[in-house]
Amino acid sequence: MISCLLIHVSRNPQGLPVCKDSFISGATIEIGRGAACKIHLLDHRVNQLHASIVRSENGALFINGEKNVTLKINGYIAQHAELTPGTQIEIGPYLLIVEPLAGGYDLILSIELIHPLNHTEAAKPDTPLTVAALGLSKRKFGFSLAAGILFLFLFLPMLPHFSAALDKWQVSLPLTLTGAWSPGSLAGGHRMLDAQCSSCHQKPFTAISDETCTVCHTQVGRHLEKEALQDKTFHTMRCTNCHIDHKGAERLLLHDSSKCVSCHDNIKHKLADTQLGNVSDFAAGHPPFRLSLFKGDGLIRLRQDNKAGLTEQSGLKYSHQVHLAKEGISTPEGDTVMRCQDCHKLEESGRHFSAMTMKNTCQQSGCHALDFTEPVEGLAPHGSEHAVMDRLREFYINWLASTPENQSACQNNADTPSMLSCANELADRNAAATLFRTRPVSKKDRLECGECHEIKPSGEKEVPWKVTPVRINRDWQPGAVFNHAKHETMKCTDCHDKLNSKFSADIAIPAITKCRECHSGNRPAKGMVTSGCDSCHRFHQPAK
Incomplete structure (x- = not known):
């Protein structure tokens, strides 16, 4: 908060200063002609919002001119400046001077109108100053003006509701008939409906129903899983209780944790058998x-x-x-x-x-490969146990077929085994010795599949090993x-x-303690990110 003492300076007929003090405070102090500005400068030469006084992270106070607004600070044009004693700022016809601090205030400003309007030109005697002087009847003029206002801003905007063709036509106009009733721009996702109010406002002077929203928003989930509990808890609430449009592109969502806390700060009172803990604030009242x-x-x-x-x-x-x-x-x-x-x-x-994946994450570097070396080198695929064994058997069949004398590699060659049985023997032997080994032979030995996977006996003859499924x-x-x-x-x-x-x-x-190092709760804190409930949670749970 910034505490500021304002000294309003005026001059008496002798030119001596007359001072009047007032106190203002706020996280930001706005300066301008607008009624909401804490420093209100009532002159048309001052913008509605001309400048703002803010506190920096190191505690110093600065004045910042608004967009497309420049300030004259100590005789020079600038956009912003630090407020130190003696600083002079000209805003329109006013002079603001930063006075030395006293009385425990963060800032003391004196304000004086130094360029008043020139009222020396007198009105010409023949200038008409009243409606009667113009030869008009005040009553007729008033009725005509009222009728014109009703026609332009009541009758014309209602016409599109009674005619779909007229409604479709007026959408293409540079200035729509219904534009006079619009209180502001729609949210980003509703921009295509900006000119056709009847898309949502289906009945004049009647609130938008939930059914109108769910025609488009068909995938919006409930807040509670059980439908009966959802209806019991939120039967009095409507979509527009939380989603108020015409507030700008990013303001359709309600960023207000108080509505969440109204139930969740004592959730057991609302739902006795819930497993949820009470939540009142992320910084101080949130379970692990x-x-x-x-x-x-x-x-x-x-x-x-x-x-x-x-x-x-x-x-x-x-x-x-x-x-x-x-x-x-x-x-x-x-x-x-x-x-x-x-x-x-x-x-x-x-x-x-x-x-x-094995291919894109582990093998792309060349670090991990499923190779086998006995009695000849080859490469196995990364897949199911059956796919690996099928590849080994196919490999050895082709190897034996290319050179029949390779059958000498089989341990059972005394009985002149068939080429198929020899290939199966080589595949089983190699898989046991390299790919599906569960223990290394030496400290430098690599385990192939067992390097990353848990391997257990399967009890099957075709594939005696089982790789634990990855989840x-x-x-x-x-x-x-x-x-x-x-x-x-x-x-x-x-x-x-x-x-x-x-x-x-x-x-x-x-854990939540790590997040709290940077994120505060509902209330702003210096150097922290303000985090309400909707920073991490969504009211409408997705359908499972």
Whole structure:
């Protein structure tokens, strides 16, 4: 808040100053001719909003001229300046002087009209000053004026409602018939309806019904999952209670947390069996986040303070500590220092990351390849266990067919096995020795599939190994909205502690305490981002 003492200076007939004090305050102090301005300068040479006094982050006070408005500060034209004692600002015919501070005020300003209007020209004696002097009847003139106003601003705007053809025609006019009734510009998504009011206002002088909105907005979800509970809780509310149009392109949504808090600050009173905690403010009255994660065959939700249960069962073996080592990781191009963005590619929406695949994420660098070497080198596909074994058997069939003496590689060659049985033997032997091995032979040995996947015996003859299915959680908080693109100024590791993570089971979703380092609640705070309920939540839940 800025506390300001205004000293209004006028002059008596002797030219001596007469001062009158007044006190004003506010986060911003507006100066202009408009009635809403805290420093009200009543002169047509001053703009409705001419300038504003604001406080910078370091606590200093500045005056900023509005768009297309320049100020004369200490005799020079400028757009803004710091307000220090002695600074003189000319706004129209007024002179504002910053006085030395006293009395605990943040700012003391003296204001004087130094260029009053010139009233020396007297009206000519033959100039008519009344309606009667013009030879007109005041009553007839008044009735004619009233009739003209009713015709232009009541009768004409109502005509399109009674004629669809007229309504369609008037849309193409530079100045529509219904334009006189418009209280302001529509929201961005409704701009195409700007000239055809009857699209929403289907009955004159009657409020827009919910059915009118849902004709277009068919995919809008309920707030509560149970329809009966939704009807019981919100039966008195209409769409227009929260969505008021004609407020500009970005103001159709209601950014007011008080409506949310009116229910959620004591949610048990509204719904006794709810599992939700009370919420009054993000900064001081919000429970720990709840995360959705796979457990067994389904999804469960756990609070982040449940440390024992927060482990991810993805079916993968992965160490962020190895891949994000400061000294780099060994690659075909030498030691390479990896970044989070090398694997995690943000989608255009800014909310989610593109799904990672073996081909596009792991193999494109040449670091990971499914190769086998016994008794000849080859490359296996990244796919199901059956696809891998089929590829191995096909490879060895072709290898044996090209050179029949290669059958000597089979251990069972004393019985002169068939080419097919020899290929199956080589495929099974090689798969067990390289691709589906579960333990390394030496510290430097690579595990192929077992390097990243959990492999167990399957009990099947054709494919004796089973790879644990991979289930990577794509959305830990599906009920919340988070935009990574708006946080690009920060490092990934500022919020996600993965530098020392050795296991894929580790969950690194930041807790609410981390978010509170930058985000305040409903009330503004210096150096913080004001965050109401709709910063992270949407009232209308998407259909499942």
